[in-house]
Amino acid sequence: MEYTINSIAKLAGISTRSLRYYDEIDLLKPKRISSNKYRIYSQKEVDRLQQILFYKELDIGLLEIKAIIDVKDFDCQKAMEDHLVSLKKKRRKIETLIINVEKTILSLKGDKEMSNEEKFAGFKKKIVKENDEKYGEEIRMKYGDNTIEESNKKLMEMTEKQFNNVEELGQELNRTLKEAVNTGDPASELAQEVCNLHKEWLTFYWPKGTYSKEAHLSLAQMYCEDDRFKEYYEKIVPNGAEFLKDALKIYCEK
């Protein structure tokens, strides 16, 4: 059975333009070109297209799809897991955006009730307390009482979603740190990505406008001097605290 471009397009529910594009980028070549220059596809190409569309629905880029299908010993599972991570990252970003837009709308309304948030106040109070007990002293010493109060207030204002969000961010930070330590190079791209995540993570707990590279670096040094911090990061991965400090040094000074 042979198909023209239109019949295969209708079969798959995509445009002929897409098929021409897939031909152009060598993702899906027609079986042959007829004498009148028409593209002729066969069942084999239909099958391949099915695969392409399957991965496309998962929002995977066309070039990666090509690799998945063509490269024989491609680690498909790893690709999917990586993709999952990037999707979760996007979700976190959107969650944050939604929360911020909602806050903006509330402030436009002049409405400061935030009643839903109060429902989680007890829960969050606990987190604040833990956070304060763990790191309160250090931050207080470095930046004064005002900062820590602001930080707590900010935490109090977090919605439950935001909390989940930052929890997930923390997990990603830890996971990426582990990977980065394996590279052994605090200047590696991965290590600098860790710093980015760490910065994101920090800005959740530090009040608005507090963040600066200097403060970030100073915190990094604390990480190694203070045994409690050190222990925390060592538990995640051996040499974690030291590595993070080195990476942050490079990150903050460039």
Add this chain to the structure above:
Amino acid sequence: MEYTINSIAKLAGISTRSLRYYDEIDLLKPKRISSNKYRIYSQKEVDRLQQILFYKELDIGLLEIKAIIDVKDFDCQKAMEDHLVSLKKKRRKIETLIINVEKTILSLKGDKEMSNEEKFAGFKKKIVKENDEKYGEEIRMKYGDNTIEESNKKLMEMTEKQFNNVEELGQELNRTLKEAVNTGDPASELAQEVCNLHKEWLTFYWPKGTYSKEAHLSLAQMYCEDDRFKEYYEKIVPNGAEFLKDALKIYCEK
């Protein structure tokens, strides 16, 4: 105080390329151009840039930001609410992608436990039952027993998140339907968007590959002939069932 392009860029933490681009699209013009063709900014422009960056952090497009800032009686709150809707839509999409990628990974592992899902099995059973009682008969008549069993199975396999997802989708469907009925035109863009949402909603409950425009259209006709369906959509908005049928006719036949 006057600023060069570099100083203002560092101040705001963005690239000079961005500032040139903002100039190009008339989003942020420098106060004046010096004799050597350099862009010179003043405090006023810094303030404006702050505003721009605020909205940019909410992921609002530059052209819309321009409107928000420049158009005096711009309904900012409505813009934010619209934006919120589109963000939630994106979130839903990503949630679905995540679920599908997770399923793909599971099937790659050959692991069919889905233990987390089972936690919600009881909860979902209830939903399945309700769904079955409401619409089971009709679907059974039209498409046979096999389909409804598949449908239930599919529902059973849904994670709680997916459930929330489809709930939200249903709400958007209802909301959009209300708006569309107000236009009065079943061929309007909004009405056709309703059809799209309805299709999306259906594909959650119909087993894979079942969807066709014919089946969709046939369902639409049921909506009007059957009082229970009619009542359901009438409750959402007067004339809802009739309008949806007309819109779906146009949608399915084009």
Add this chain to the structure above:
DNA sequence: ATTGACATTGACGCTACGAGATAGTTTATT
């Protein structure tokens, strides 16, 4: 006078096509 840091205006690249122009080919109708 030279160097280095900063400025300028292009122009291409990125993603996955949509849309349109223009031209040739096949199929259906009169």
Add this chain to the structure above:
DNA sequence: AATAAACTATCTCGTAGCGTCAATGTCAAT
């Protein structure tokens, strides 16, 4: 057989928000 309708082809521009050269001009310091 003539004509119209439907289908095919290639080519080009546009999308959003810049990053990244490239080529060139300007300013401050050595």
